[in-house]
Amino acid sequence: MIEVKSLYKSFEDKEVLNDINCVFDNGKTNLIIGQSGSGKTVLMKCIVGLFRPTSGEVLYDGRDLVTMNKQEWKMLRREMGMLFQSAALFDSMTVLENVMFPLDMFSRDNYADRVKRAQFCLDRVNLLEAQQKYPDEISGGMQKRAAIARAIALNPKYLFCDEPNSGLDPKTSLVIDDLIHDITVEFNMTTIINTHDMNSVMGIGENILYIYEGHKEWQGSKDQIMSSTNERLNSFIFASDLFRKVKEANK
Amino acid sequence: MLFYKSVATFGRYLMLMRRTFSRPERMRMFFKQYIKEMSQQGVDSIGIVLLISFFIGAVICIQIKLNIESPWMPKFVTGYTTREIMLLEFSSSIMCLILAGKVGSNIASEIGTMRVTQQIDALEIMGVNSANYLILPKVLGMMTMMPVLVCFSIFSGFVGAYATAIIGHIITVDDLTLGLQHEFNEWYVWMGFIKSIFFAFVITSVSAFYGYTVEGGSVEVGKASTDSVVSSSVLILFSDVLLTQLLS
Numbered sequence: 001m002i003e004v005k006s007l008y009k010s011f012e013d014k015e016v017l018n019d020i021n022c023v024f025d026n027g028k029t030n031l032i033i034g035q036s037g038s039g040k041t042v043l044m045k046c047i048v049g050l051f052r053p054t055s056g057e058v059l060y061d062g063r064d065l066v067t068m069n070k071q072e073w074k075m076l077r078r079e080m081g082m083l084f085q086s087a088a089l090f091d092s093m094t095v096l097e098n099v100m101f102p103l104d105m106f107s108r109d110n111y112a113d114r115v116k117r118a119q120f121c122l123d124r125v126n127l128l129e130a131q132q133k134y135p136d137e138i139s140g141g142m143q144k145r146a147a148i149a150r151a152i153a154l155n156p157k158y159l160f161c162d163e164p165n166s167g168l169d170p171k172t173s174l175v176i177d178d179l180i181h182d183i184t185v186e187f188n189m190t191t192i193i194n195t196h197d198m199n200s201v202m203g204i205g206e207n208i209l210y211i212y213e214g215h216k217e218w219q220g221s222k223d224q225i226m227s228s229t230n231e232r233l234n235s236f237i238f239a240s241d242l243f244r245k246v247k248e249a250n251k
Numbered sequence: 252m253l254f255y256k257s258v259a260t261f262g263r264y265l266m267l268m269r270r271t272f273s274r275p276e277r278m279r280m281f282f283k284q285y286i287k288e289m290s291q292q293g294v295d296s297i298g299i300v301l302l303i304s305f306f307i308g309a310v311i312c313i314q315i316k317l318n319i320e321s322p323w324m325p326k327f328v329t330g331y332t333t334r335e336i337m338l339l340e341f342s343s344s345i346m347c348l349i350l351a352g353k354v355g356s357n358i359a360s361e362i363g364t365m366r367v368t369q370q371i372d373a374l375e376i377m378g379v380n381s382a383n384y385l386i387l388p389k390v391l392g393m394m395t396m397m398p399v400l401v402c403f404s405i406f407s408g409f410v411g412a413y414a415t416a417i418i419g420h421i422i423t424v425d426d427l428t429l430g431l432q433h434e435f436n437e438w439y440v441w442m443g444f445i446k447s448i449f450f451a452f453v454i455t456s457v458s459a460f461y462g463y464t465v466e467g468g469s470v471e472v473g474k475a476s477t478d479s480v481v482s483s484s485v486l487i488l489f490s491d492v493l494l495t496q497l498l499s
Contacts, residue, residue, distance in 0.1 A: 077378030088369040102377050
């Protein structure tokens with residue numbers, strides 16, 4: 001479980017995050033949604049430790065990221081996996097080498113066991129056949145799946161996904177969403193997804209945090225979103241015709 | 252303002268170097284990268300070093316012969332001067348300036364691209380000291396290979412000089428050989444090695460700094476690549492003056 005308490009983040013004079021309080025549960029797909037520029041990426045970066053909050057707490061099962069010493073932080077990072085918007089695969093390595101990288105760095109297993117583990121992760125995301133290919137030889141969806149395999153290689157407790165569906169077609173997006181959801185349940189991870197893809201919200205949003213201009217505007221599940229009376233949330237969620245019609249049909 | 256900015260940049264450079272020069276997480280991974288960098292930065296530069304040094308050696312020989320020819324001048328002067336220029340300045344300093352263009356831009360653009368495509372963020376999230384993993388093998392790899400490149404450069408320059416003697420008949424082979432051997436001071440070779448190792452550090456660390464601190468997209472990566480070449484070239488020229496004074 002990850003808890004965020006009274007989190008503030010400013011860049012020089014500009015306040016980007018303002019008193020964020022929320023809880024992200026284990027074994028659930030937690031979504032952070034919001035318009036572009038609302039501060040959701042900054043929030044994600046504060047949670048994973050890429051940005052230091054101006055004030056507040058980020059608790060990983062009770063351990064505060066902000067006050068951790070170097071060694072504790074290092075250990076915590078090994079419990080994290082992250083899927084970046086651009087997949088961020090190392091382009092000088094094959095898909096298999098990419099997945100093996102965290103194992104080569106931190107695992108004490110022998111080479112054969114590391115290969116076995118990497119191949120298991122690739123098989124889990126249905127990408128075993130592309131293991132010898134380089135990232136620029138595979139499609140965007142395959143790159144995302146390879147990045148998921150790399151993220152779960154060390155069996156992390158926490159998985160972070162920054163806009164996992166960006167640049168993907170709707171069908172591939174669904175595959176990625178389902179994969180993240182299944183992996184979250186299977187490995188009982190705390191997963192946080194940063195997205196503005198409404199299909200993801202409606203598909204896998206078990207716990208949704210809506211950020212509006214740097215503060216928490218609303219939190220609930222995908223079922224509660226349909227009946228929400230929050231105007232800002234509604235104008236964001238039902239901005240597209242399709243979702244407006246779905247809501248009207250539900251009524 | 253400019254002074255403040257320069258001091259701030261130097262401070263950030265030192266902080267990056269502090270992170271870079273720490274114990275690698277996994278020695279096995281470090282040596283793998285180290286060997287790769289020696290090949291990529293050093294072995295891949297042998298061709299250009301041989302080519303440029305060959306022609307510069309030949310040109311120096313021709314210029315000296317044609318411009319300082321005099322009945323009062325001993326015949327070995329051409330070979331002697333060619334040797335001194337190659338040993339003291341060309342193969343160490345000027346060759347490093349050329350390599351600052353090739354290797355420096357390569358390092359800055361490689362690390363800069365990794366930065367803008369979030370590959371460095373990915374390393375950090377995994378708990379890897381990205382500066383140490385990416386920069387240290389490049390710095391040490393180039394520092395290891397640079398004296399080797401200097402040797403190749405000196406050798407190739409002499410071959411170029413002999414080519415003018417054998418093919419161009421500018422000078423006799425005997426006169427050239429006499430000049431190349433005349434009052435040979437071994438320390439000049441060591442001086443070239445010491446200077447080149449220092450310049451290798453400047454090229455790789457400065458270029459890595461520019462690449463590592465890129466913010467933005469492809470335009471900024473291109474700018475970082477250019478800035479790294481300019482900065483490392485200027486630093487090489489400045490430090491060349493100091494090192495020459497210090498080591499002579």
